[in-house]
Amino acid sequence: MSSDRKVRVRIAPSPTGPLHxxxxxxxxxxxxxxxxxGGDFILRIExxxxxxxxxxxxxxxxKGLKWLGLNWDEFxxxxxxxxxxxxxxxxxxxxxxxxxxxxxxxELEEMRQTMLTQGLAPKYSxxxxxxxxxxxxxxxxxxxxxxxxxxxxxxxxxxxxxxRGSIEFDGALIGDIIIARDGGAPxxxxxxxxxxxxxxxxxxxxxxxxxxxxxxxxxxxxxxxFKIPKFAHLPMILNPNKSKMSKRSDSVSLDYYIKRGYTxxxxxxxxxFMGWHPKDDREIxxxxxxxxxxxxGRVQKGGAIFSDEKLDWFNNSHLKKMDxxxxxxxxxxxxxxxxxxNSAMIDAVKGRINHLDELKESLSFYFKLPDYEPATLRWxxxxxxxxxxxxxxxxxxxxxxxxxxxxxxxxNKILEEIGEGSKGEMLWPLRIALSGQENxxxxxxxxxxxxxxxxxxxxxxxxxxxxxxxxxxx
RNA sequence: GGCCCCAUCGUCUAGUGGACCAGGACGCCAGGUUUUCAUCCUGGAAACAGGGGUUCAAUUCCCCUUGGGGUCACCA
Numbered sequence: 109m110s111s112d113r114k115v116r117v118r119i120a121p122s123p124t125g126p127l128h129x130x131x132x133x134x135x136x137x138x139x140x141x142x143x144x145x146g147g148d149f150i151l152r153i154e155x156x157x158x159x160x161x162x163x164x165x166x167x168x169x170x171k172g173l174k175w176l177g178l179n180w181d182e183f184x185x186x187x188x189x190x191x192x193x194x195x196x197x198x199x200x201x202x203x204x205x206x207x208x209x210x211x212x213x214x215e216l217e218e219m220r221q222t223m224l225t226q227g228l229a230p231k232y233s234x235x236x237x238x239x240x241x242x243x244x245x246x247x248x249x250x251x252x253x254x255x256x257x258x259x260x261x262x263x264x265x266x267x268x269x270x271x272r273g274s275i276e277f278d279g280a281l282i283g284d285i286i287i288a289r290d291g292g293a294p295x296x297x298x299x300x301x302x303x304x305x306x307x308x309x310x311x312x313x314x315x316x317x318x319x320x321x322x323x324x325x326x327x328x329x330x331x332x333x334f335k336i337p338k339f340a341h342l343p344m345i346l347n348p349n350k351s352k353m354s355k356r357s358d359s360v361s362l363d364y365y366i367k368r369g370y371t372x373x374x375x376x377x378x379x380x381f382m383g384w385h386p387k388d389d390r391e392i393x394x395x396x397x398x399x400x401x402x403x404x405g406r407v408q409k410g411g412a413i414f415s416d417e418k419l420d421w422f423n424n425s426h427l428k429k430m431d432x433x434x435x436x437x438x439x440x441x442x443x444x445x446x447x448x449x450n451s452a453m454i455d456a457v458k459g460r461i462n463h464l465d466e467l468k469e470s471l472s473f474y475f476k477l478p479d480y481e482p483a484t485l486r487w488x489x490x491x492x493x494x495x496x497x498x499x500x501x502x503x504x505x506x507x508x509x510x511x512x513x514x515x516x517x518x519x520n521k522i523l524e525e526i527g528e529g530s531k532g533e534m535l536w537p538l539r540i541a542l543s544g545q546e547n548x549x550x551x552x553x554x555x556x557x558x559x560x561x562x563x564x565x566x567x568x569x570x571x572x573x574x575x576x577x578x579x580x581x582x
Numbered sequence: 583g584g585c586c587c588c589a590u591c592g593u594c595u596a597g598u599g600g601a602c603c604a605g606g607a608c609g610c611c612a613g614g615u616u617u618u619c620a621u622c623c624u625g626g627a628a629a630c631a632g633g634g635g636u637u638c639a640a641u642u643c644c645c646c647u648u649g650g651g652g653u654c655a656c657c658a
Binding site: 120121122124154156157159160209213216220223224225226227228229230231253255269272275276277278281282286288289290291293295296297299300315316317318319320321323341343344346348350351352378381382383385387388389391408409410411412413414415417418419420421422428459460487519522523526530531532533534535536537538539545546547548549550551552 | 583584585586587588589593594595596605606607608609617618619620621650651652653654655656657658
């Protein structure tokens with residue numbers, strides 16, 4: 109069981125789309141496992157499908173991984189390893205563990221349909237297995253279209269999954285799989301196997317959707333006398349309707365969450381908790397804590413539904429924990445360039461938002477006149493007359509203040525004016541007048557930030573809105 | 583359909599035979615603190631899919647049923 113080999117894991121995305129949230133989660137678990145065990149984390153780009161692969165997706169994947177802080181120790185592309193695959197394909201052919209198949213796609217499709225209607229698992233009949241080596245070579249030489257198939261033995265095969273325990277498949281039900289297509293290009297199950305073994309991967313940690321690929325890959329390893337790595341299949345990340353989280357339009361890519369202003373700390377924390385949990389009740393954890401506690405044995409078996417609410421909570425919690433200076437740097441990317449942010453502003457709103465994307469809205473009153481419906485000025489069951497009265501009182505207080513009002517001073521003065529009266533009835537209309545927002549920093553903070561002149565301007569504006577409202581009503 | 587995986591509150595989960603009339607968190611609801619909103623605090627509603635076993639004792643072990651998911655390409 110115990111191996112003295114250094115732990116080596118990999119994430120093997122195919123660059124056929126932007127970095128998927130599920131891929132990011134798998135990458136994270138591999139990375140955590142590597143870091144927790146002093147091992148290596150390898151990034152392998154699976155770009156054997158020239159048609160679908162695109163350099164721009166490869167860049168997006170690398171960018172996303174880096175953003176999360178999942179640094180890799182080694183990197184390679186499968187497209188650069190053709191000669192290696194060719195070599196092993198040749199070995200398999202020479203040892204008669206694989207053979208040429210000349211069946212056409214149409215024939216194959218027909219067989220598949222027949223089996224399906226008979227209620228059988230569709231698999232290749234093995235027709236070309238019996239073609240003699242001489243005849244096969246001759247036909248290949250002649251240029252007949254052909255693929256290469258692995259002779260899958262009709263035996264039961266079992267492997268131990270680190271998360272699920274023993275899993276068994278029947279080779280007889282799998283049939284001879286294609287490992288290289290017409291033209292010689294090697295296929296997924298084959299290249300994965302070659303690369304995992306040659307790069308000395310010790311633990312293959314991947315999504316549950318690969319469980320059924322595992323026996324095929326093990327058969328290839330056995331045919332080549334390869335040492336078989338350990339496997340661990342992670343639970344799926346699901347949509348709220350429990351389907352595989354793929355078709356959720358834009359919200360399946362990591363980039364979507366980056367652009368909405370989720371922090372990498374929150375993303376890592378949240379993604380780690382999709383299928384994993386520490387021994388105790390801790391939830392808000394930084395990456396070092398997670399590495400320290402990470403254990404494949406504590407990974408869940410069942411799929412986890414992606415919860416936007418919980419993600420928001422993680423993000424809000426991490427935002428509050430974050431240093432203002434650090435946050436300020438990130439925040440600048442989410443507001444217009446002309447806005448000059450400062451630490452006080454960030455501090456005033458960071459506990460009030462779930463993602464940085466909201467900054468544009470919640471910080472707007474610092475930079476432009478608020479825009480709101482007159483009715484918003486009313487607190488609970490106040491009528492417009494009362495609002496006007498109270499706002500005028502506040503106006504007088506501000507009017508009497510010095511030019512550079514200090515938060516504490518204006519706070520004292522306003523509270524003095526309110527006296528035994530209702531604080532809400534005074535402060536709510538004032539807050540709306542100043543910020544236009546129901547959830548904003550306190551009026552005192554805003555007045556200090558805006559200054560006397562601007563504050564008065566906004567109170568007058570509110571008063572004007574009330575007049576319009578009254579005219580409209582009569 | 584064949585094969586494979588899975589099954590605790592709406593959601594993420596704790597729980598590895600007795601300490602569980604099932605604990606935490608998100609969300610939700612109700613109170614409270616605070617100078618208004620938010621924060622914060624307290625409380626509440628909310629789950630072991632069903633049926634058989636095994637055992638002195640099952641959420642926990644076994645079997646069946648049901649349900650959900652995955653996979654069956656010359657994609658990865």
